Amino acid sequence: MELIGKVLVQLVQLLLVLALAPLLTGYIRHLKARLLRRRGPAVVQPYRDLLKLIRKEVVLADNASWLFRAAPYIIFAATLIAASLVPTFATGLVFSPAADLIAIVALLGAARFFLALAGLDVGTSFGGIGSSREMMIASLAEPAMLMFVFSLSLLAGSTQLSSVADFMQRPEVGLRVSLALSLVALIMVAIAENGRIPADNPATHLELTMIHEAMILEYSGRHLAVIELAAYLKLLLYFSLIACVFVPWGLATAGEGFGAFAIGLGWYVAKLAVGGFLLAVFETGTAKMRVFRLSDFLGVALMLGLLAALLLFVSRGL
């Protein structure tokens, strides 16, 4: 009976990320439009887009294989499970021991693997360009991400996000230089992984500059809807990750009552709102960089992660 309750809470978290992900993207798009003094689409526009897309028929390229049709669901499922294992409103949920941070990153890697394969399946040049660049970015982002995991584990003694969040709430952690460096590194990785400006432009439709959009060029209808939803979820996942590691305040612990959960949820939405605002401001103020400048960008993230780890070696206080 107790187990059922725990699983239900986990299920609530899963549905929560599923429900909030399009809202977050719609919110950021709306804010960006307002910052450019456009009126912009409504905040709920992504839901409308998704609903419209899943009702439409799928137009498949002639030589698309079964992989092309299965990939969207695999990508979506892997991203959804990864997103629902990052603490949002509470820590220590029942399935959280299933994957630590390394495994969560690897789940996203599995989603990306299938996305890149889907880009190659029809055999067009745009799909190939997207896949090949996506894998290059991943190869640069993953070492940087691992350095972040390393400094985190050095500080908190764990790669389990629930334990990390609990640790970070303790007063003795305080402000640290290494944490600041790690935060910057993680944000840079998150920007590159989610294809945000300056790494990629989520709104672009100029063929040669796009990465994520190029891979999914041949998708339509429900397949496209599911892939878009996976992209929204991935963005939400990185927000949850940054929130649960660097601003873990308000997180409830599993076993506390509904009151604590409600407070945790309020905090979570507030954190998303602030984070989304910051991202919108940052994206509006930045220009997209050339593809091959990305290696420098992510190289900086790697160096910052390494520096954070080294600082932690030299001094426990920094």
Added chain:
Amino acid sequence: MAVAVLLFCVGVLLATGVGAVAGARRSATAAIVYGLSLLVSAVALAVAFAALAFDSQWVQTLRLPVGLPWLGAHFRLDALAALFLIVVNLGGLTASLYGLGYGRHEEAPGRVLPFFPAFLAGMNLVVLADDAFTFLLAWEFMSLVSWALVMAHHREAGNARAGYIYLLMASFGTLALLLAFGLLAGPEGGYAFDAIRRAVPDPALATAVLVLALLGAGSKAGLVPLHVWLPLAHPAAPSHVSALMSGVMTKVAVYGFVRIVFDLLGPPLWWWGAVVLVLGGVTAVLGVLYALMQHDLKRLLAYHTVENIGIVFIGLGLALSFQANLMGPAAALALTAALFHVFNHSVFKSLLFFGAGAVLTATGERDMERLGGLIHRMPFTAFAFLAGSIAISALPPLNGFVSEWLTFQGILLSPKLPQWLLKFLVPAIGAMLALSAALAAGCFVKAFGVTFLGRHRSSAAQGARETDGFSLAAMFLLVFLCLLAGVLPGFFIDGLAPATQQLLGARLEPQAEMAWLTLVPIAEGRSSYNGLLLFLLIGAAALLCAKAIHRWASRAVRRSAAWDCGFPDPSPLTQYTAGSFAQPIRRVFGTVAFRAREEVSMPPPGETGPATLRVHMRDLVWDGLYVPVERFIGFAADLLNRVQFWTIRAYLNLVFFSVVLLLMVLTLWS
């Protein structure tokens, strides 16, 4: 008893090889040879498995009165040997099963059939050997027989050179091992492993043995910079032999290293770990970068073996560092990771080579630039190859991820090491491991995507047909193992525990008894992974999502021409190729690692000639190490050549002064 059964198996394999020479011309021989190999491998696998699973503390030895008269031939079955026997015979079993189908297409069966069972026998003998003489004999036998298999298609371009380089490197490796055992045995010549184990060599001598073991076993395993023969020789052999060489023989080399360094050599020094870690890290990254630059499918797989050997050696280096600092549980974690990766790699690398062999038989092509679209023609092979690609790219929920995850957990324990060099080194190695894992994913998107997805790039790919049932059975057996070891890793890790207990005196907590079968290598709050749960959750989420959308929204599908932003080009040559897929990575990493240069020549305006893009890459290891060595040997040989034309007096003088010199050295020495 178990040892006797295993030796009997070896004997049957050798007899099969001899018999195959006699019957090479008959068409039924192939089925008999592969059938017998299959049977014997299954028996040996069962014996090794039983020894490991049911009676792990119990060590069996056997001495046969053959070999050196005062030594005899010692054989021994302990946990470590049983573990590697499982790897060897599992590889032998699946390769034989695959060979039942694949071997029918062999145009020169007389060059493969006698050597195939002998190769299996050689690998079994190396693992069973319990004295230096038997070990080296079996090692050399294994090398020579595999050389014969590499030369099976000796008329094809490049294969003779591959065989020659392999032979050179194998002899060099055996020489290094010979010296290593010589140093271990000491002047009294206690060549039995038991005697070596009892003696504790002094640190300088032990370091020399470590270096020699790295040279000897490392050259067989493919450690950079001794890897050069591997990507030439492995693809040259028939595909099921490639699978054995890449999936299994490199593991026998790892066995040699583990046996010498962890078992025979006594307590390690802390900086040995640093040396092995650096070698492993460099091997992992360079191996996968080389692999990314290939467009020959089998050579790509061979370079990936180099990468995975690097990952195994990272685990071994960590284990050495922890062991030197008497951190038993951490060392057990790192060694478990390395040994589990040994098993995993043998499974998915065999699988991938079988897939490549099936493509080769169906199309006659190894060049990915001339393949494409095979997922339509060979759906089962494509599925198996996809599973292998996911596993080798270290993606959950398959097995490759679990062993790399364990290696990462070992790396995260490194801050507890007291030495500053290791403290700073290990995070960098961790970043290299992450880099190689990410690049491996890119590499297998390329390998699978260019070979199996997209449109057919040649008529050979268009006319491909699905491969035979035996080959598919072998592949799907391995796919099943990849999944099993991925979702239920606890049972496999517990199977490795006797080996770590034997070598380090420590083991991981029993994993199969954890709640929900979660993997908890260190502590609950620290890190955990549950592949089974993830697999079920992802499967359920994907199925539910697909069902719900099909049920309530839309299930209509219309086939049409590809969209391609409105400009679809009918020529399949406009697709992304293997070369173009790797271009961004070549530009980011290759400019440093390979001095890669692109040379674009555009026709002047008004002319209609084609533009060309040439890529220049250099193999820095070859240019920097092997070319100078080759040049020096040529130079020295020219000098020595003069000795051939001396008079008899000069020769006598030479002999006389040499003897005097040696006697003087001997006097001064003692």
